[in-house]
Amino acid sequence: MPKRKRTSTAKKGWKTRNKISEVQHLGAVKRRKLWDPESMTRAMNTVISKEMGVNKAAEQFDLPRTTLKDRISGRVKHGAKPGPPGFLTPEEDQELVDFLVECCKMGNGKTKREVIDCVKRLMEKKRAKEGLQMIKFNGEGWWYKFMKRHSELSLRPSDPLSHCRFNAVSQSALDHYFVLLRNTLEVNGLMDKPSYIYNMDESGMPLDHKQLKRVALKGIKKVHGPSSGNKAQITILACANAVGTMIPPMVIFKGERLNYEWTRAS
Template sequence: MGKPKHQSPAVKKANAVKKKYNRGSPGKSLRCKRAILAIEKKEVTVRKASELYGLSYGYLHRRLSGEVELDSRNGPQPIFTKTEEEAMAHWLKEMASRGMGLKPGDVLDFVQKLVTNEKKQTPFANNRPGYDWYYAFMRRNSHIVEMRTETPLETCRAKLTKEKTDKWYSSFREFLSLKGLIDKPTRIWNADETGFSMGSTSGKVIGPTRAQHPTQVPHLSGGHSKQRLTVM
């Protein structure tokens, strides 16, 4: 076995940076799934798939054989399960859709409170995750949430169209049919609510992806607080 080729300090540093950011890089799991699908369809061999999709032969073979879970990764165990994170992402999406979207710092505060209340063991200082965790969370759940710019609720309402109104009534009719109330008007009650915003300013929040929610993300306008009082 020959001696390894000499590398300059600059080349060594570049390789170290490349290795750091390739490890667990975004899209690796997706590339692996595509590679396995191509192999199962007998379109390519394992070795050829590893070359085409930028994966090591051993990495791909272990997941193909079932020795390692497809989404398995090196490093410490995640604080939340995939199901728990997706539930959190769906909640964030719903909050934004209702005009009460959370900013990154709000999410970190929420996670800190959650793990403290549930007495979860975490590597976080004071149980508050850093932005590295936040960015990783957003990558893992990019099919559910992404950063969106809020639009004042009054502006969203001003853009209400006949098509949107018809769609709402169509969905309401389907809901009544599903609940068996379409022919029981005496069991249908109307409730009115009024919201009093304690204030807040619009900005970028975590909300639904544009593919799922192409319209504007509403914002409850006001001063500098997200507090809101609702009266029925």
């Protein structure tokens, strides 16, 4: 008579125990996240001042006993976040934020890739100085958490601006311009004649690559990035008066000879 195979009663029991332990583990994780930091501080002060023991304080303030005990003994620093330490210290993190803000103000905002590479090089130097092996650096994950920690920063498209033009713009220069404009209008009797006042401006349409997004403070209207300032472009000269009357624009193309196909629609 063939032997009967042992059914999976023990196997089922093993799976059931595994599921129970898994649920208990998840429950423990959930409970660890629920305690109040202020309650932990009050419980620690109560135990340190010897008003009550660890067990009684944990019960009164609704805290896990081992969690309270670890902080009383110094095994875990109170206020420390769970998980492995960050790549940068809080001081280095804030120093990086200040550096990025200053770079943006100077017209040399940093791109996402530049920031990640900068932190990676800093990590390599720190590990080499301490004689430790370089750990794997997840740039995308670090970037996401860094931007989440510092909501005052944002990634913005930048406008190309040469350094000479950036340095020439100041509040005093703008104020002086409007003083001269008002004096000119008053001397020539044009304050009440807007149809006589024309303004023209040229705008270049660059043919080079699009500017990358750069880190900047939220709320900044313009974010500038470095450029050579001499890229090939098509120039358009527009002119209009103060009541909105416009004259046909002048378009300047790069070339030694005029291509009449460009003037067909004009």
